[in-house]
Amino acid sequence: MIWIALYRLEDKPVSGQIVIVDVDQSADSTLSVAQRQAEVVRQLSRHRPRGIYLQGNYSADDRGIAELGAAIDATDVPVAIGWVEGVGSTRGLPSLSRSALLDGAVATVDRYHATALGFAWESLTSFDVGNREMPGFPAAVAGFVDLNDYYFIDYRYANSEITIFPARVLSRSNLPLTGKRVLVGSASSGSLLDQGVVAIPGDMVPRIQLAFFAAESLLQGAPVAVGWLFALAIIVAIVFAAVYYPPAIRRTLYAVAAAACLAIPFVGLLLDRIVESGATVVFLVLYAILRITSLLKSQAAKTDPLSGLRNFSALAEKLEREDGMVIVARVNRFEEVLSSLEPEFHGEFMQQIAERLAADRFREIFSDGAGNFAWLDGTRDARGRMADLIGLTGAPILVENRTFDFTCSFGIQDVPIDSAQQAISATLVAAELASTRMSHIALVSERKDADANWRLSLHTSLDHAIVNGHIYLVYQPQVMIENGQIVGAEALVRWKHPERGEISPFEFIPQIEKAGRLKPLTAHTFRMAARTASLLPERDLRISVNVSATLVCDDNFVQFVQDNVMVGGGTASRIMLEITETARIENLELAARHLTELREAGFKVSLDDFGTGEANLSLLVHLPCDEVKLDQTFVRLAKTNERARMIITALAQTTRLSNMSFVAEGIETMEDQAIMASHDCKVGQGYLYGYPLPSHELIEIARKNIRLVG
Template identity: 45%
Template sequence: MRAHIPRFRLEPRTRRRLSQVLLSLVAALAVLFGLDIPKLIDEVPRVFVSRMMQRPVSGEIVLVSTDRDSGKRDSVAERQAAAITALDRMSPKLIVFEGRFAEDDPGIPLLRNAIANAKTPVIVAWPATAGQITEQNTRGRLTRQETLSFYRAAYLPVEGEAVDANRTSLTGYVFEAADYFETNEGPLPTLGTALVGDSVPRTGVYPIDFRFSPSSVPTVPLASLEGDADAADKIEGKRIVIAVPRSSTSTLVNTPLNKSMPSALVGIIAAETLMSRSLLPVSWYLPFSGFGLLLLAVALLPSRPRHFSYFIITLFSLVAPFLAAKFDLLLPTGMVYTLLAIYAAIRLRSNWRERAAGIDTVSGLSNFHALQEDFSKSQGRLIVARVENFEEILASLEPTLHRSFIQQISQRLTIGNGATVYTDTTGHFAWFDDLDHAKSHIMGLLALASAPLRVSERTLDFSCAFGILDSDITKPRQAISATIVAAEVALKRPSRMALVSEQGGSDTDWQLSLHSSLDHAIAHQHIYLLFQPQCLLESGHVVGAEALVRWKHPQRGEISPSDFIPFIEKAGRLKPLTAHTLRLAARSANVALNAGARISVNISATLLAEHDFVSLICDNIAAGGGRPQAITIEITETAKIEDFRTAARNLERLQEKGFHVSLDDFGTGEANLSLLVGLPCDEIKIDRSFVALAQHNERARIVIRALNDTARKAGMRLVAEGIETETEQDLLISLGCVIGQGFLYGRPMRISELLSMLDVRESCEPRKLTLY
């Protein structure tokens, strides 16, 4: 016997969060390579780390300042010559001086002599003339030798030459240095590299550790070299940097510590970084990948631990650069912050859309989508109130009054309760309450039900019935549907109250199944269309087709429209079904139009007077890619039209847009002469009962002939339904009928079969509509 291995399945929301994390990863990479923004973001923690984690330098490099005393007029080269002569007597390890003086400096001969006579190796660092090297100029080539020009004021007998140049970021700050630059005279080391010498291998570009405090750099003024007995102890065996006097010749650099740090001091800190190897850069993809995996793992968690984990991840990302710096690691978190920011933006937008989807746009109340989301975390039992004649009252009001009307209902239903009220578009209002309190509360509401509502200057009767969920149904959609059914049942009871547990029998079970599975059926194409052709009676040429809705249920199999459409109407779910039918019909209508055939779509007369009826038709036909000229709106009579004027106005607006209007089943039920006169129609369809009766009833034949003459004179078409035999066809031809529909010409069929009858391909050009 095989063991059952449970399948690991993710909820839709979890899958959505995982996809959002992956999308954020891709977007962050695009930002890195396209905009270089993460590099800029990395500068922020660098600044804080540098300022908050200061440390002293090693003391191996001494800065000699050559600032002039008041009253002295000696030149830069003269002061540097004096410094080299004095320092050489103290046996330093190396002397590096800044070559920032003019070509005509009178002290150049003295400087040349001082260098020539010095026993200590002397290196000059010339200033660059091509400007500072920026990351923008060298992006993608950070380890490559960069070419620039430098200014050599004089040829001096030095041990070596260097370039005093700094790499600046896009923000103008110096965060890293190159160990050498390719100049127009060959590769030259930078100031920091010259101070270190060959003891440290070349690394290309390296980060400068600005945790070294500039104030801790040993500094000796030029004047104290001769008069201070302790100066020799500070100088002996050390690397010396001779800075130029603070004047127009000195260069100030923007650094994380100071916006005006002398370039010589930057070179000393860069040299300290190389000697101590105190800052080891970490590749950006390591923290990026690590935090990406963390987000993927957190996305799998339930709501509360997930939100807490988001907080911990964010907090850890902020302290991570400081923790890494404790171990002398430079952790680039710009990509991490970019990833978190993009993911947060995506999540906020997704949450906003979910919240917007949970709000009824007319009333501003939470809708039944939000009710499903809140069901599992609710306290108490679900109560659904069904307002009687809700849609009729709403249609009689101006659209600007709809919000006030619905909100007044909500306020009345929550008197003495204060619960959150949810609503749909069909007169259902829901909230949660304790079972015992709910019953007493509803009794009080029923006492108030006779009191009318006042909206603007109109007084409206208010009546409702209540369904109570007293059973343990765990699935939100099924529980809501069951309570709606109970509320519908309560409308027929004198008590105006019904419990879900009281409902039984196959009819109620089917209603519950229908309520809970209609949306699923639409989403998974279980509800589809078949097409019955409409033909010219004499030639049999197809001139149109009626779209007939069908439902193939996974458990119940094929379901007849008579078995589900009445329940859908009762439940107020006719609009979603109608919208789906219109979109499906629109896709097929464009193809049929190529052969001059028009597709008829059945629309319940209960929708005609609704304020959004025209947009319901037009928006869904457009969503299906259809054109009004290819569609006939066929009005079926399942309920009486009370607002005749609004219904007629809506149909006229559809005709203006190019739709045709047909009155179905004329002569039966409510489809009578009053509708023919009052509604703008392009077509009337006589019911099958007339066709069958005409075989042996002269009065029926007279009525058909009269209807045909009336339709022709009024500019309308007459379509005979239910033709099953050639005898019926011949009789209708003799009575003047032109178009017919029935099993004689074809049973309801797939669109592919209809197209084969039309002998048309999707690429064909539209032809003029036959008889239309």
């Protein structure tokens, strides 16, 4: 507790009513504790003190107990013995059979409450010992024997003002002891005759001196305790008020809260109030941990994991705070170069590009992880620096003893744009245009046509479309070819723009991916599909959700899928992950591990567009799959191409032997259906069985068990 340390900051004058006699400094060091105290009692009787208070710290074989009892009986000065903590032990009152010899003294208990660090911070005026109540030793010294209450021990008294007399000088007649309360004990910390206690953290003081502090506290008025809720309420109010202010003011208020946590106990002591501040310290520590954790997560969310550079979300924040024009460098043949490098060198390749573009570290480079690098140009004269930009990419890059030619196409913001995100998106569009030019440079102002405006709007309106329900799902049924029984449906994303109407996914999905917004779109898709799946009848019906292969290798992919399905109210057993664009899987081993975890959680995995690109047999070996979807090009070829039909038959047999489902996409005619059925394909999907349906129609068909026979 903070107020413990603050005790050092103020010295209070002592009352002068209490003095200490140190028995360690007696004339004869061979005497036992009781013998020394007996001699002190006899000497003190001549000085007529108000009371004599003996530290009851006797060994079990102390030979002077009888002598001490006689000295107590012989004096007419009130005597009390403070039996040290451990009542009931070999030093405690009940265990001493010779205690009857000391019945002339009042028996008290010398006991204190201590913290985990041993700091004695409070005591009681009386204690229950066995079947009787015994006064506390300091309370007896102060004359508070009739009370039964807690009190704090005040350590602010100046040590230099404590009067301590060696036992050997008591024979003098001029000692100022008349009317005093005399504490008799060992005043040397660490003495074999003393049980030292911690008064101030790190300091051991003699127990008799602790009794002095406690008795003085009672005589002069012990500090009053103020509950922890008072200080905590002040600190909580400051901290939560800070949340509503900008970062600069917020940091100032946090500093004020920390300073107040230290100042409140100090001010309280000046007013003789002990303000419990432990709760405020705990609160501030916990809040700091939460804030740091949140900041680290926020920082991670604004960092491109591949390059370690800050991403475009961080660039948007910077652009909101600072003036400047955005420049985007689009690396040509980016994915081709990455595919020729081992994954562990991808980051190094991107870092070297960033260092080249940084121009001797004069600018901060941001990356979207997809081959686009950006920075802010504060000169507002980017047109005049075109030659410099091209010169940045004039030399090759060396990675792992291999040389790579490195060229960029540059998009330059040359007109003001109010929104930071729109400025970035517009410059991305310009960089894409630049990649089609010999000059490799394009300006934002060149793209003023309606299509450019639409693409700019598309980059920045995804969140608005999700919140307002403009992006929704339709479901294309998957049926058993032999009887038309529905076995599942593929969820297809649609966007109904309030101005442009229905927008083809072939138009908006590539642009969303370029803008780095594919993940929130996929999250929304999982939630909507899970909600629909939860409403389907209790049969083995699943909703297939398209998942780009670019997401499968994300570190948090497994949790990402599980969390969004749970938010949608669905269960894993009703969701099929349909992996698309398999050529973009960078780490097959990591992808396989993530998909295996999801299958163990109850999800199913489908390999989409099989037979095109890199969606081939090798992936069936590396990736855990429950389903293979034959690309519709094979369905068309099967009408005229015998080799295509042979491949379909072999694939159907392979999936059957591997206990996987085999789905043919693009069945549009009865002829398509007949060919697929003759080649052992069991499940079909296509316009023959119906166009994509809204969720309520799919649920109605499934509940009524309507068969979709072509």
